[in-house]
Amino acid sequence: MSLPISGVPFPSPAEETSPVAERRSAIFHPTIWTDYFLKYASDSTSTSSEGIVEEQIKRLKGEVRKMLTGAMDKPSQKLNLIDRIQRLGLADHFEHEIDEQLEQIHRSYFAFHCEDNNNNLHTIALLFRLLRQQGYNISCEIFNRFKDNEGNFSKSIIADVQGLLSLYEACHLSYHGEDILNDALTFTITHLESIDKRKSEPNLEKQVSHALHQPIQKGLPRLEARRYIQFYQEEPSHNEVLLSLAKLDFNSLQEQHRKELGNLARWWKDIDIEREFPFARDRLGELYIWNLGVHFEPEYEISRGILTKMMAILTILDDIYDVYGTIEELELFTEAIERWDLDAKEGLPECMQVIYKILLNFYDEIGYELTRKGRSYCLFYAKEAMKIQVRAYLAEAKWFHHSHVPTMEEYLPIALTSIGIQMALVASFLGMGDTVTKDVFDWLLSSDTKIVKALRVIGRLMNDIAGHKFEQERGHVASSVECFMKQYKVTEEEAKKELCKQVADAWKDINEELCRPTAVPRVLLMRIINLAGAIHAVYEDETDNFVNAGTNFKEFVTCLLVNPCQCDVLKDEV
Incomplete structure (x- = not known):
């Protein structure tokens, strides 16, 4: 399952440039939601009005069920x-x-x-x-x-x-x-x-x-x-019954999601990203919305928590490899993650030591819960996915520091991993219970899994098309757009047009893999479909709404977590 990083070609020593001594800055858009959701952090106690809403929802669901079966x-x-x-x-x-x-x-x-x-x-x-x-x-x-x-x-x-x-x-x-x-x-x-x-x-x-x-x-x-x-x-x-149920259900779930994000915001505040990692993206609210796209259902609270924390940590790691670290530091950091031993952090820059400790502590928390539920084997896959992830980050960092623009054949095997799709799916599957077996994790991390590869293509190419200009302005490894332009000597628009065709083909791969019988339970395939849709929303109109959080993502967060639906039924009955 390891990536063949050692097979990545680099220029000869004579062509190498010296490591960048000073720290770069990406100048990311600051967070919009710094402490906003902390006010929703609370215990699980319910109010009398919540009980009334639950009764309304139960009654309306009964009416809709009669419509469906009648x-x-x-x-x-x-x-x-x-x-x-x-x-x-x-x-x-x-x-x-x-x-x-x-x-x-x-x-x-x-x-x-x-x-x-x-x-x-x-x-x-x-x-x-x-x-x-x-x-x-x-x-x-x-x-x-x-x-x-x-x-x-x-x-x-x-x-x-x-x-x-x-x-x-x-x-x-x-x-x-x-x-x-x-x-x-x-x-x-x-x-x-x-x-x-x-x-x-x-x-x-x-x-x-x-x-x-x-x-x-x-x-x-x-x-x-x-x-x-x-x-x-x-x-x-x-139909008033359908409409009323939809509004009440949306608001009920919104309340749960707000509380979850409030509790996650407490964890995030303790990390103190502004002080510890000033070069990194502060995007907890946006990550949570992204993860709601994977599974929003109330029974998947644990999965949402694991996935949001994992992707928040991964975002910091990504920015360490892309923006902060020198090659020598990044090689030591990668070796530390390969060793998975707290003592391995010695000799690393302070911020790398901090995130390394956060990473290992988080995995210890996950491991405790998985062991308690008799699923300790899952932790091996979570660690392996993280190791694969940072190897890809390091390979891209080497390309950047050596001013190397790879061919598409060199680029894709690494870049399809660095986009973090497999890491996200592993994280989301950790909290989904016994449906996710060892065979499922083996299937998920296999390079031959058609639907996962298609999702990785969609994620990587849409990310590159949307974000390559910003990344080149700040100094970043060449994206698929630049790689394609150089290799085939075409314009930017021609390159993006061809990459968009590859995204469309990947969607067809996903559609075909949904056809019965499926390789794994359908409930797991729906997480892949949902993540593909979330990616489409994040990178719509060739805009990286995650990096540029003041754009459409502000509307997403407001729509899903700030403003409830107006419910006339609730006003009448409470």
């Missing part, structure tokens, strides 16, 4: 209900019922073709998307009926904005070689971008505008649920 005149009604439940962020409450309903719809798939609605573009596209999301290998040839005699999509569907939007969303579940969906994506984007706003319904127009920017498959789930609650509220025919 008979409906047409399968299309059931599909629309499932879609709304999922998009409102409620699917985790009805997983069993949704599984059963979609399995039944899949079994009656051919009968569904014979119904009167088989030429309804919205219904067919929704059927396709929901079944593919669930892992059913439904054929994209289902859309051939919407083509004309020349094999092009018919002009008759151009005026069907809802249908075009549903087809557009379905296209993001495509596999490799599905030309029908490639054509459909181009067709829908072209016509959705040019819809006549004077004739379209305002709420539908808003949904189109948002979808073109952020398709369902590539969203940060909790953020998209919050946004869809607003869209759904504006629909004249919305």
Whole structure:
């Protein structure tokens, strides 16, 4: 599982530059949320109003469950209900019922073709998307009926904005070689971008505008649920039970998430990043939001805590390797992490000694809990993932200090590791209980795991496209953009266009790996899908919203952790 760092080519000694003696500064945007969430840190005691809310949620869930399991005149009604439940962020409450309903719809798939609605573009596209999301290998040839005699999509569907939007969303579940969906994506984007706003319904127009920017498959789930609650509220025919449940559930989870982040903020404050690591990014709130994208459900509190702490530590380590350390110091630091012994910190700069101790103490805490639960074997994988991570950091540091611009063939094996995807997945899996076995960790850390490699490609290339200009200004190892430009002698735009194609192909790899039967339990694959969506949100519009925390990420934090949904039901009953 070790990376072949020793095989990385470097210039000859005569070409080497001397180590940088002075410390560099990245001039990161300061944190916006310094102590804001400390006020939410508290014990687990509940108030009487929380009890009332829980009763309301329980009652409303019962009503929605009856809707899901009850008979409906047409399968299309059931599909629309499932879609709304999922998009409102409620699917985790009805997983069993949704599984059963979609399995039944899949079994009656051919009968569904014979119904009167088989030429309804919205219904067919929704059927396709929901079944593919669930892992059913439904054929994209289902859309051939919407083509004309020349094999092009018919002009008759151009005026069907809802249908075009549903087809557009379905296209993001495509596999490799599905030309029908490639054509459909181009067709829908072209016509959705040019819809006549004077004739379209305002709420539908808003949904189109948002979808073109952020398709369902590539969203940060909790953020998209919050946004869809607003869209759904504006629909004249919305279901009050669904809407009320969505708002109450969102606010209930928001309260839990605030408390979790408040307690994490206490831990972070004790680290005192401003004094101990002034060169590093202070991004605890943003990291927590990112991790909410991986698993937001209430039962995954332990996973969120482990993942947030792990990624906060990793962010400091990343900045030590990128910004702070000399090559000699970084080699000693890497050796210390390889040894995993507190005595190994002697001789390191003060800040490296501090983070080294924090790292080992954190792993000791995790190890204690894992041993208590009979899962001590997990700690080996967590340590191995960290060692692999810092080896990649060191390789990139050597490239920078030797002014070496690698070829893409040299760059990717290292850079796909340094992006930290496998480290994040290992951390998130640590708190997920017995579902995560030794075999799962072996699968996760294998270089041949298709879906994990695809996720690493998405993370690395989107990060490079969004952040390469800032990184080159501060002084940083060449990104894939610079490597591609140099190797193939193309412009920056040409390089980014090709890298974006590789990101699109990686998404198709992910879609294919969701097809049943899956290599590991679906609940684990959903963490990969969710992380891919979170990455898309973080690096949307070729902007690194994590580094530039004053941009869209401020809105993300405000939306998910500061402002609750307005709940008329709660006001009436409390």
